[in-house]
Amino acid sequence: MSLRSALLALLRVGxxxxxxxxxxxxxxxxxxxxxxxxxxxxxxxxxxxxxxVVAEEQPRGERGVRRIYHVTDxxxxxxxxxxxxxxxxxxxxxxxxxxAAYLESAEPDAARSFLRAHIEHWTYELSCWDGxxxxxxxxxxxxxxxxxxxxxxxxxxxxxAYKRFAYEGLAARARSEIAxxxxxxxTVDRLERGRSERS
Amino acid sequence: MSLRSALLALLRVGxxxxxxxxxxxxxxxxxxxxxxxxxxxxxxxxxxxxxxVVAEEQPRGERGVRRIYHVTDxxxxxxxxxxxxxxxxxxxxxxxxxxAAYLESAEPDAARSFLRAHIEHWTYELSCWDGxxxxxxxxxxxxxxxxxxxxxxxxxxxxxAYKRFAYEGLAARARSEIAxxxxxxxTVDRLERGRSERS
DNA sequence: TATCCCATGTAAGCAGTTACATGATTCA
DNA sequence: TGAATCATGTAACTGCTTACATGGGATA
Numbered sequence: 001m002s003l004r005s006a007l008l009a010l011l012r013v014g015x016x017x018x019x020x021x022x023x024x025x026x027x028x029x030x031x032x033x034x035x036x037x038x039x040x041x042x043x044x045x046x047x048x049x050x051x052x053v054v055a056e057e058q059p060r061g062e063r064g065v066r067r068i069y070h071v072t073d074x075x076x077x078x079x080x081x082x083x084x085x086x087x088x089x090x091x092x093x094x095x096x097x098x099x100a101a102y103l104e105s106a107e108p109d110a111a112r113s114f115l116r117a118h119i120e121h122w123t124y125e126l127s128c129w130d131g132x133x134x135x136x137x138x139x140x141x142x143x144x145x146x147x148x149x150x151x152x153x154x155x156x157x158x159x160x161a162y163k164r165f166a167y168e169g170l171a172a173r174a175r176s177e178i179a180x181x182x183x184x185x186x187t188v189d190r191l192e193r194g195r196s197e198r199s
Numbered sequence: 200m201s202l203r204s205a206l207l208a209l210l211r212v213g214x215x216x217x218x219x220x221x222x223x224x225x226x227x228x229x230x231x232x233x234x235x236x237x238x239x240x241x242x243x244x245x246x247x248x249x250x251x252v253v254a255e256e257q258p259r260g261e262r263g264v265r266r267i268y269h270v271t272d273x274x275x276x277x278x279x280x281x282x283x284x285x286x287x288x289x290x291x292x293x294x295x296x297x298x299a300a301y302l303e304s305a306e307p308d309a310a311r312s313f314l315r316a317h318i319e320h321w322t323y324e325l326s327c328w329d330g331x332x333x334x335x336x337x338x339x340x341x342x343x344x345x346x347x348x349x350x351x352x353x354x355x356x357x358x359x360a361y362k363r364f365a366y367e368g369l370a371a372r373a374r375s376e377i378a379x380x381x382x383x384x385x386t387v388d389r390l391e392r393g394r395s396e397r398s
Numbered sequence: 399t400a401t402c403c404c405a406t407g408t409a410a411g412c413a414g415t416t417a418c419a420t421g422a423t424t425c426a
Numbered sequence: 427t428g429a430a431t432c433a434t435g436t437a438a439c440t441g442c443t444t445a446c447a448t449g450g451g452a453t454a
Contacts, residue, residue: 002294005298009301009304017432017434019434022433029297032293032300033292034290034291036414036415037433037435038415041435042435060433064422064423064432067433080304083301086312086316091233094231094232095201097365100364101208101231114286117285155303158303163300165382173375177368179371180367187361191357194356195353198353216406217406217407218406221405233442235442237407237443237444237445240405240407241407244407259406260450262450
């Protein structure tokens with residue numbers, strides 16, 4: 001249900017087409033919740049069938065149709081119900097830590113490559129989230145600006161504060177992963193030194 | 200492919216039945232990679248069809264059969280190939296941080312409940328991982344003890360060090376999530392104070 | 399004789415991925 | 427006229443969840 005909630009969250013800022021939403025998912029929100037276009041269009045259809053959104057159909061050329069989705073009252077309520085409901089957690093399924101637990105079975109160089117890839121991956125994620133944070137602080141994230149435009153001015157501080165809070169959490173997680181993998185590289189070096197001394 | 204790798208990692212320590220594996224997945228390994236029994240049995244069948252494991256069939260009563268799975272050479276190679284291959288990362292899909300980004304839409308009490316649930320969830324995970332770490336340090340984790348029994352003594356230090364490394368990373372992540380949610384609770388209080396002062 | 403643990407699965411369904419497929423508009 | 431961007435999807439498949447289903451052996 002999180003894809004649905006993410007779509008509603010975006011559409012509550014203002015009506016958008018599937019294509020517009022897809023662009024958002026490849027930028028800002030996409031760094032918190034990823035969704036492919038092949039998932040977005042069918043989900044919007046389903047949400048329209050369930051009355052959470054309505055499609056305003058615009059003709060495009062001879063046969064083409066562009067559908068601008070608007071959130072209905074039911075959709076608004078569904079989003080708020082999700083926001084006010086207790087969170088659901090998935091069971092842990094962490095491929096990197098699973099592999100780390102058996103790193104003695106890997107070639108030392110493969111172990112190092114893995115840890116360097118981990119650092120690279122999380123460094124990239126961190127740069128995305130730090131980038132988002134900079135846009136939040138500078139108030140030049142288009143979605144946030146639109147969001148503030150439809151928000152009571154007394155709620156601006158809160159709106160900004162929670163965006164910042166969310167991205168700071170993700171950034172902290174990325175930094176923790178990077179530090180862990182760096183510690184891992186030191187561990188590999190230390191253990192390999194130990195082995196070569198004994199041999 | 201990670202479920203498969205986790206199963207091979209466990210079976211490399213020693214042959215086991217689906218039921219034995221399932222118990223492991225509800226304990227130690229299960230806190231890194233979760234798998235349900237309804238997933239384990241079919242996966243073992245598929246792995247047997249592909250020659251990664253062989254089932255030693257033991258009769259159980261009149262009609263019952265107990266299958267003890269052994270890793271084949273092909274299975275061993277598949278595991279090592281996975282260990283030496285570059286990791287694959289899934290795109291971010293983080294329901295908690297998605298929700299956090301829109302917390303201004305939640306009732307303040309629902310926001311607090313959400314953050315407290317987050318703390319509770321990660322505190323539980325942390326206790327599992329700290330527990331595993333204690334078993335690693337005390338050398339009383341049965342799987343680790345069996346693992347060491349089939350491992351050259353010169354590799355004992357590395358085997359233990361990587362287990363510790365993996366669980367320390369998970370524990371660090373849990374602590375980071377808890378600190379983040381605690382900061383969130385302070386943020387909610389600060390923002391709500393601001394609102395009540397203005398009203 | 400009841401309960402707990404041992405032991406094995408199937409079936410339906412959901413969420414997400416990958417690959418495929420088409421066509422319009424705009425601008426250089 | 428060609429490329430980039432706008433715009434919308436379907437189909438097959440994988441991985442995982444939830445619910446259902448059965449039965450043996452040991453012990454209290």
